[in-house]
Amino acid sequence: MFGKGLGKGLAITLKHALAMDITIQYPEEKPFLEDRYRGSLVYQYEKCIACGLCIKACPNRVLALETFVPEGSKRKQVARYTIDRQYCLFCNLCVEICPTATLYFSHDFELTQFRREDIKVVYLPPQPSPIVPAGIGGTEAPPEAAAAEPAPAPEEADKQPAPPPDTAEGAKRERQVEAMQAALTKNPQKILAKLVQDEEAIELLAAMLGKDTKLSSKLAELMIADRDKAQKLAAGLITKVRKASAAEEVKTDEPS
Structure with a gap:
């Protein structure tokens, strides 16, 4: 009886000694995550139709939606979409009910912040990308725009003030x-x-x-x-x- 128990204990010890090490050196090495893993909730502005179903489905009031109707249009647009991640239950109800697949859970699990207010994520309407001349970087100006607006003379170009750097942001x-x-x-x-x-x-x-x-x-x-x-x-x-x-x-x- 004594020898049988000793042999069983040594077998368990030997099994763990020869087993593959599953420890990873985090954060240098990232863990493997399954496709179904629910990390950070992500919102895609271009897909949202401002229906508000995700707001009604959320049991913890994590999501907030503010909409407006532009002049000359009957369709609502999103003015502000907020995700307060500190209260999220990862229940996936908002993802399942969304008719346009606007919301999804990414594999980003590093959600800690130094300040509580930084945990909240606010999505605003995207800023249209400015058209810049070819050769500088960015998008090349279309030929219609180039033909509609002739280049100013050198004297006039010198007189025109340069736009402030914060014009786009303003x-x-x-x-x-x-x-x-x-x-x-x-x-x-x-x-x-x-x-x-x-x-x-x-x-x-x-x-x-x-x-x-x-x-x-x-x-x-x-x-x-x-x-x-x-x-x-x-x-x-x-x-x-x-x-x-x-x-x-x-x-x-x-x-x-």
């Missing part, structure tokens, strides 16, 4: 703000729900923004640039409105 930001402003004007309650949880506060803030276009534009700009500042501005405006309402009620209750 134009992109301006388009994003306009899209957010349009969405905020059309359906303020839906957009403000991203900043405020109280339904009564949302109605108060929507009424205030409907009367003040300048304030609405400022809030839309902050929602694109810095969501935290937009939330602070919304909270301050709600506090201001409630204080004004309370003061009016006190004046009304006072005997004349």
Whole structure:
């Protein structure tokens, strides 16, 4: 009996001693991942039809979608798509329900960040690629564009000021703000729900923004640039409105 147990133990030891080592030297060596592995959730803007089915399917409210309707069109477009990866359950419900295969799980599993706000991924409308002359790099200008716009004379070319380097970035930001402003004007309650949880506060803030276009534009700009500042501005405006309402009620209750 003693010899049988000893032999069995030595057999197990010998088996592990001769087995192939499965340890990998991470991060220099990456592990093998199956095709079904669910890593980081990826969104493809060009495939999205802004149906919102993924938002309804998500049990943890990881996804957020903001849309707008451009002038002269009846089709909705995406103004902002947000994935808050820290709350994702990797349940795959959003991927399965998407009719255009816009969402999928990649093999990227390195999702850690130094700051919590960096975990959230925000997708914005892609910036159109600028047309640059051939020989400099990029896309060659089409012949129709070259024929429509003749080259300026050398004297005129010297007089023309060079465009600032941040023109493209500024134009992109301006388009994003306009899209957010349009969405905020059309359906303020839906957009403000991203900043405020109280339904009564949302109605108060929507009424205030409907009367003040300048304030609405400022809030839309902050929602694109810095969501935290937009939330602070919304909270301050709600506090201001409630204080004004309370003061009016006190004046009304006072005997004349």
